Amino acid sequence: MRIGLMGGTFDPIHMGHLLAAQAAREAYPLDQVWFIPSGVPPLKGRNPGADSVARLEMTMLATEVEPAFRVLPLEVDRGGVSYSYDTVTELMERHPQAEFAYIIGSDRVNDLVKWHRIEELAAKIRFIGLARPGDPMTPLEELPAFIASRLTIARMPQIELSSTAIRQRVAQGHSIRFMVPESVYSYIQRNGLYES
DSSP: OEEEEEEEOOTTOOHHHHHHHHHHHHHTTOSEEEEEEOSBOTTOSSOOSSOHHHHHHHHHHHHTTOTTEEEOOHHHHHOSBOOHHHHHHHHHHHOTTOEEEEEEEHHHHHTGGGSTTHHHHHHHOEEEEEEOTTOOOOOGGGSOHHHHTTEEEEEOOOOOOOHHHHHHHHHTTOOOBTTBOHHHHHHHHHHTTTOO
16 A cells, blocks of 8 residues: 655644645555654744644544545644654554555755754655645755655645734634634634634
8 A cells, every 4th residue: 555644743734745746646656644743843943823633634634535535643643753764663563454645845855964864764655745836846866866766856836824914813803714714713713723
């Protein structure tokens, strides 16, 4: 079975994340996509706005309508900073028959060389890089060969959404309806998340 892994803070998860998962699923192709909300992301420069439990719950709500999507609480349960290498190693031990591919945005493609134990990680799995129109990505020929040879590019529909912009809209009192799944919208409202 081919499984795409989609890690992130998902703070909050939005329609762009779901479109990205579907684009990667079709491009590779993948049998399933497993969403893995991070506990404490190693390369993000800020603390998430919602706690890890709320981010996990929102991710579960957003993905429940698609049978090929699954949510793993692995990194949230682990606590602290989680590295993709550790997560992939654990998943490979649990699911030795599965073939894993890590789904990453163009920004993550650009910083892949900075990932913890990246050479060992690239030897274990493939990467699916999501190319969005107008979003610069390091050309394959400029990446180290051990990364470029393990990277598949998936074209992504153009959509101007980010978790940061969604948090800002909520803080400013603007609507985020239709930017996030309805179940996530209700959860954010019910729990007063991201309000200033």
